[in-house]
Amino acid sequence: MRAREARPRAAPRYVSEPKKPSLLSDTDFTPVLSRSALRYRKMRDRVIELLLLAAGLIAVFTTLAIVAILLIESSAFFKHVSIVEFLTDTMWTPLFADAHYGILPLVAGTLTTTVVALLVAVPIGTLIAIYLSEFAPTKVRETVKPILELLGAVPTVVYGYFALTMVTPALQRLIPDLPGFNMLSAGLVIGLMIVPYVSSLSEDAMRSVPRYMREGSYAMGATRLQTALHVVVPGAFSGLAAAFILGISRAVGETMVVAIAAGMQPNFTFDPREPAATITAYIVQVSLGDLPHGSIGYQSIFAAGLVLMLMTLVFNVIGYSLTRRFREAY
Amino acid sequence: MLDSSTLARAQSAGQSREEQPLANEQSTSAVADDEARAAGPRISISVDETRKSRTLKVKAAVENLNFYYGQHRALKNLSIPIADKQVTALIGPSGCGKSTFLRCFNRMHDLQPGTRYEGSITLYPDNLNLVGPGIDPIEVRMRIGMVFQKPNPFPKSIFENVAYGLRLRGVRNRATLAEEVEKALRGAALWDEVKDRLQDSALALSGGQMQRLCIARALATKPEILLFDEPTSALDPIATAKIEELISTLRDQVTVLIVTHNMQQAARVSDYTAFMYLGEIIEFDEAAKIFTNPSKKATEDYITGRYG
Numbered sequence: 192m193r194a195r196e197a198r199p200r201a202a203p204r205y206v207s208e209p210k211k212p213s214l215l216s217d218t219d220f221t222p223v224l225s226r227s228a229l230r231y232r233k234m235r236d237r238v239i240e241l242l243l244l245a246a247g248l249i250a251v252f253t254t255l256a257i258v259a260i261l262l263i264e265s266s267a268f269f270k271h272v273s274i275v276e277f278l279t280d281t282m283w284t285p286l287f288a289d290a291h292y293g294i295l296p297l298v299a300g301t302l303t304t305t306v307v308a309l310l311v312a313v314p315i316g317t318l319i320a321i322y323l324s325e326f327a328p329t330k331v332r333e334t335v336k337p338i339l340e341l342l343g344a345v346p347t348v349v350y351g352y353f354a355l356t357m358v359t360p361a362l363q364r365l366i367p368d369l370p371g372f373n374m375l376s377a378g379l380v381i382g383l384m385i386v387p388y389v390s391s392l393s394e395d396a397m398r399s400v401p402r403y404m405r406e407g408s409y410a411m412g413a414t415r416l417q418t419a420l421h422v423v424v425p426g427a428f429s430g431l432a433a434a435f436i437l438g439i440s441r442a443v444g445e446t447m448v449v450a451i452a453a454g455m456q457p458n459f460t461f462d463p464r465e466p467a468a469t470i471t472a473y474i475v476q477v478s479l480g481d482l483p484h485g486s487i488g489y490q491s492i493f494a495a496g497l498v499l500m501l502m503t504l505v506f507n508v509i510g511y512s513l514t515r516r517f518r519e520a521y
Numbered sequence: 522m523l524d525s526s527t528l529a530r531a532q533s534a535g536q537s538r539e540e541q542p543l544a545n546e547q548s549t550s551a552v553a554d555d556e557a558r559a560a561g562p563r564i565s566i567s568v569d570e571t572r573k574s575r576t577l578k579v580k581a582a583v584e585n586l587n588f589y590y591g592q593h594r595a596l597k598n599l600s601i602p603i604a605d606k607q608v609t610a611l612i613g614p615s616g617c618g619k620s621t622f623l624r625c626f627n628r629m630h631d632l633q634p635g636t637r638y639e640g641s642i643t644l645y646p647d648n649l650n651l652v653g654p655g656i657d658p659i660e661v662r663m664r665i666g667m668v669f670q671k672p673n674p675f676p677k678s679i680f681e682n683v684a685y686g687l688r689l690r691g692v693r694n695r696a697t698l699a700e701e702v703e704k705a706l707r708g709a710a711l712w713d714e715v716k717d718r719l720q721d722s723a724l725a726l727s728g729g730q731m732q733r734l735c736i737a738r739a740l741a742t743k744p745e746i747l748l749f750d751e752p753t754s755a756l757d758p759i760a761t762a763k764i765e766e767l768i769s770t771l772r773d774q775v776t777v778l779i780v781t782h783n784m785q786q787a788a789r790v791s792d793y794t795a796f797m798y799l800g801e802i803i804e805f806d807e808a809a810k811i812f813t814n815p816s817k818k819a820t821e822d823y824i825t826g827r828y829g
Contacts, residue, residue, distance in 0.1 A: 426675070
């Protein structure tokens with residue numbers, strides 16, 4: 192709206208009237224635009240600048256609002272539960288008569304599924320990226336990359352049932368006494384799910400290593416593999432770190448797969464063969480129930496959410512500092 | 522082993538300045554025939570003041586080299602000898618094919634699909650056709666080093682940059698590596714500047730130092746020919762002077778082939794110069810002759826700045 196008001200009625204005159212030649216014509220310049228046209232241009236720039244700022248602020252405000260709600264609701268939670276108990280108790284049973292409020296079992300579940308997922312996603316994703324960026328003919332790359340990215344478009348609930356009904360039975364053949372719900376299966380499937388993110392970002396990072404760097408390696412008599420491993424991967428390190436961190440954030444925040452395939456029992460263990468609940472699985476479990484607003488059980492999901500956010504924040508800070516530290520100035 | 526008839530021909534060529542038959546296509550291919558089984562062909566060079574001549578071994582002979590990007594013929598029937606342990610410069614206006622020609626020597630074109638070589642670049646003394654079918658480009662690159670227009674050190678430490686080629690060739694011994702790295706850095710006149718920070722990132726060096734590092738990296742593997750593709754075009758005049766000085770000293774160890782846009786540079790550093798235009802070699806001769814008394818009008822126009 193503002194942009195429209197700012198526009199002057201008459202069409203701006205972009206060319207001013209010719210000036211009379213002056214004796215000082217060398218120094219006395221004729222403006223190309225009239226004053227009103229200049230003012231209009233300035234206003235238009237200012238308006239667009241404000242619009243862009245507003246768009247940026249939406250993201251900032253949303254983040255701040257989320258943090259605020261998490262803090263407000265969890266401060267109510269921490270009035271009932273001491274932080275020491277929250278951080279040290281190894282039981283999480285807020286909905287039971289004998290309520291325990293220790294976040295450790297949920298954190299353990301989250302870390303275990305994340306580690307399993309990364310053990311799958313980082314090697315596979317990186318290998319795919321190396322292949323696509325350094326070895327694949329253009330045609331193969333143009334075909335494979337969109338297909339891979341399509342994997343990322345599959346709804347996560349589908350992955351959840353894939354884990355529960357296909358991966359778990361397959362794993363039970365290898366590990367006979369594996370329970371029907373377990374973190375191994377959930378973690379493996381999350382790993383597959385984030386392979387496209389890791390490979391796509393890693394490939395972009397490797398392809399942005401300049402050609403003259405590769406040529407330098409080839410000119411030394413290096414093979415494609417040697418060039419990829421010794422020059423391209425180190426050169427793309429900051430981009431690779433960013434890809435891995437994004438993968439971690441995705442794995443930590445993943446909800447549906449763990450809710451469906453890992454069971455929902457908080458269980459303080461780092462053994463991936465056990466069933467367990469993650470922070471996200473707990474949150475979705477409680478949200479789906481009919482807990483009264485303002486009850487301690489309701490408030491506990493905000494405390495869990497706060498922990499989740501802090502974990503993701505820590506990973507992002509680590510990733511950011513790694514990226515900065517290893518950024519190559521080419 | 523010298524073939525006496527060749528030697529005599531070369532000497533007579535050097536003595537009679539007017540004829541200047543040295544190193545043109547006919548004589549080198551004839552020489553190549555004569556001497557293929559011996560130590561390779563020779564060309565003569567006259568020593569400036571006295572006009573005495575001496576004969577030189579030929580390190581590589583280019584014969585009827587054609588190069589194609591798909592259907593486009595980028596190089597047309599090139600034939601020149603590359604004198605052993607001398608500096609040969611390729612000059613010519615932009616787009617004349619000098620970099621394309623240079624990159625034939627280490628088969629860099631093989632990295633792009635749809636390129637094709639015809640003719641031969643024979644490397645002596647083992648009569649290896651560098652662009653022949655069935656020759657592995659990686660083997661060629663193991664023997665022929667290259668320094669690029671933009672300094673391109675790897676994202677590794679200074680030490681590892683120089684050790685890179687040695688490691689590729691299977692050198693694992695730490696003492697050997699350290700010794701060879703030092704030798705190469707000294708050879709590239711960089712040792713004194715970096716000896717206390719060999720483990721620092723190579724990307725922290727200045728542009729001129731980076732370029733000397735790239736030269737050290739190439740020298741470490743003891744290449745038979747070292748290719749320079751406009752090595753100073755991204756450098757300031759002081760760094761350029763250092764690189765030029767370095768190239769002059771390298772003459773004793775290695776055969777140098779350099780592409781340059783800068784004619785003063787070609788005149789300063791090269792012993793032989795080829796002038797290229799539109800994918801052809803217009804004139805090839807001793808640098809002194811090309812820059813003082815070129816025999817072709819096109820060469821004269823170019824070096825006097827009339828086009829280019």
